[in-house]
Amino acid sequence: MTKRFSENEIAAIYKAITERRDMRHFVSGPVDPAILERILQAAHQAPSVGFMQPWRFIRITDYCLRQKIHLLAEQERIETAKALGEREDEFMQLKVEGIMECGELIIVALMENRQQYVFGRRTMPDMDLASAACAIQNMWLASRAEGLGMGWVSLFAPKKLQQLLNMPKDAKAIAILCLGHVAEFYSKPMLEKEKWARREKLHDLIFENTWKEKPDC
Amino acid sequence: MTKRFSENEIAAIYKAITERRDMRHFVSGPVDPAILERILQAAHQAPSVGFMQPWRFIRITDYCLRQKIHLLAEQERIETAKALGEREDEFMQLKVEGIMECGELIIVALMENRQQYVFGRRTMPDMDLASAACAIQNMWLASRAEGLGMGWVSLFAPKKLQQLLNMPKDAKAIAILCLGHVAEFYSKPMLEKEKWARREKLHDLIFENTWKEKPDC
Numbered sequence: 560m561t562k563r564f565s566e567n568e569i570a571a572i573y574k575a576i577t578e579r580r581d582m583r584h585f586v587s588g589p590v591d592p593a594i595l596e597r598i599l600q601a602a603h604q605a606p607s608v609g610f611m612q613p614w615r616f617i618r619i620t621d622y623c624l625r626q627k628i629h630l631l632a633e634q635e636r637i638e639t640a641k642a643l644g645e646r647e648d649e650f651m652q653l654k655v656e657g658i659m660e661c662g663e664l665i666i667v668a669l670m671e672n673r674q675q676y677v678f679g680r681r682t683m684p685d686m687d688l689a690s691a692a693c694a695i696q697n698m699w700l701a702s703r704a705e706g707l708g709m710g711w712v713s714l715f716a717p718k719k720l721q722q723l724l725n726m727p728k729d730a731k732a733i734a735i736l737c738l739g740h741v742a743e744f745y746s747k748p749m750l751e752k753e754k755w756a757r758r759e760k761l762h763d764l765i766f767e768n769t770w771k772e773k774p775d776c
Numbered sequence: 777m778t779k780r781f782s783e784n785e786i787a788a789i790y791k792a793i794t795e796r797r798d799m800r801h802f803v804s805g806p807v808d809p810a811i812l813e814r815i816l817q818a819a820h821q822a823p824s825v826g827f828m829q830p831w832r833f834i835r836i837t838d839y840c841l842r843q844k845i846h847l848l849a850e851q852e853r854i855e856t857a858k859a860l861g862e863r864e865d866e867f868m869q870l871k872v873e874g875i876m877e878c879g880e881l882i883i884v885a886l887m888e889n890r891q892q893y894v895f896g897r898r899t900m901p902d903m904d905l906a907s908a909a910c911a912i913q914n915m916w917l918a919s920r921a922e923g924l925g926m927g928w929v930s931l932f933a934p935k936k937l938q939q940l941l942n943m944p945k946d947a948k949a950i951a952i953l954c955l956g957h958v959a960e961f962y963s964k965p966m967l968e969k970e971k972w973a974r975r976e977k978l979h980d981l982i983f984e985n986t987w988k989e990k991p992d993c
Contacts, residue, residue, distance in 0.1 A: 562961070563923030564788065571785035572792050572921040573818065576914050581823045601790065603978045606798045606916065608930055610967035612975075615989075616982045624985055635899060642894045650895070671989060677859045678867070678972075679930040682852060685902055686930045689950065692909035697793050699823065699910075700917070704789040706780030713825055713896040713903045726987045733906065744779070750827035755895075758829075761820045765833045768841055770943045772832075772888060 575700045578744060582708030585660040585739040594705050595663060598738070601701040605694035609678025611670075613687035614694045617724055619664040627723055628735060629658040635714040653753060656712040662739030666720065667691060671727040691733060698736070708741035792917045795961060799925030802877040802956040811922050812880060815955070818918040822911035826895025828887075830904035831911045834941055836881040844940055845932075845952060846875040852931040870970060873929040879956030883937065884908060888944040908950055915953070925958035
């Protein structure tokens with residue numbers, strides 16, 4: 560393995576990182592199986608705590624099942640809106656998922672028998688979630704490079720999705736991934752464009768040797 | 777933004793994903809501040825649930841503090857070895873961190889006041905950890921392209937690290953990141969090379985419409 564990549568390669572990495580978006584708007588059309596394979600292989604190259612490779616992928620190819628998953632997300636969308644209080648109406652205006660439109664729907668779950676793994680997880684058992692999130696970030700970047708959009712939907716009740724997919728009780732769904740063709744990528748994160756939240760300044764988030772959060776203004 | 781990247785750019789993305797390693801062996805020398813800035817900017821481009829940008833970075837530049845952090849990891853290494861039972865000796869042979877050798881030591885933590893954020897977290901509050909893990913994966917890939925190694929150490933008691941860094945009680949340290957120069961990148965994940973665990977076959981981890989784990993052989 561060479562060490563430092565070429566300048567063009569480095570630029571490509573930063574381009575993928577910068578232009579990746581959490582997509583909720585898709586256009587119809589299937590995902591090329593060869594591209595899907597590359598994207599899933601990218602996931603499987605992610606780091607994992609103690610090399611446990613905790614990620615499991617459930618492709619949803621049954622249309623009725625896709626509808627049921629959409630319903631779970633819709634139920635949670637309404638519950639979330641209520642929980643948001645004064646921002647309820649604003650939230651309900653946002654498009655938060657593209658489950659029915661995307662070419663490929665994939666559930667990512669954490670493996671069963673997770674409790675057997677202690678390496679790097681004795682004090683922080685949720686490190687397998689962190690590993691699976693790294694795998695999903697790989698998928699996001701690979702998808703962006705391939706010209707496909709991806710969205711991570713976390714608006715669902717995990718227990719209900721677990722039942723729907725006949726998952727063992729110690730496995731846990733963490734993502735409904737919408738993958739597919741898009742008309743265009745958002746120029747900025749959609750929630751920034753829609754003024755749901757503003758981009759923080761990076762240097763407000765970097766401290767030295769001790770915590771020092773800036774006071775809210 | 778263009779859609780599909782060029783073939784060379786796509787190849788660069790997959791190269792970074794494939795050649796990224798969780799590094800524990802470093803050689804001395806500081807990290808160029810301009811490169812560190814790019815790597816942290818890459819982190820800040822990660823997706824985050826409800827655009828909450830939960831990541832905070834604490835650069836450790838004080839040598840005594842670095843020693844104290846190393847001690848925390850060493851204490852947890854011994855506790856983990858005990859918890860592993862019959863694999864205790866095998867575990868103690870592994871190099872699990874490069875805290876004292878790496879050029880740059882960065883703690884990644886989740887922000888304070890996390891409970892205020894409901895979007896995408898009502899049923900799964902740990903989604904901010906997932907977002908921060910995506911940020912760390914961006915750092916890993918950017919570092920690899922820049923020719924720097926990075927390791928994510930999760931062998932520590934989060935409460936002790938919280939106290940050491942004067943973190944608010946609802947903020948949470950999730951990673952001790954070792955970043956720096958390396959003599960070479962491992963040809964395979966170190967835990968695979970050392971036969972701690974074997975690489976799973978990707979297609980054993982992909983199901984369709986329902987959970988179907990292969991029985992252990």
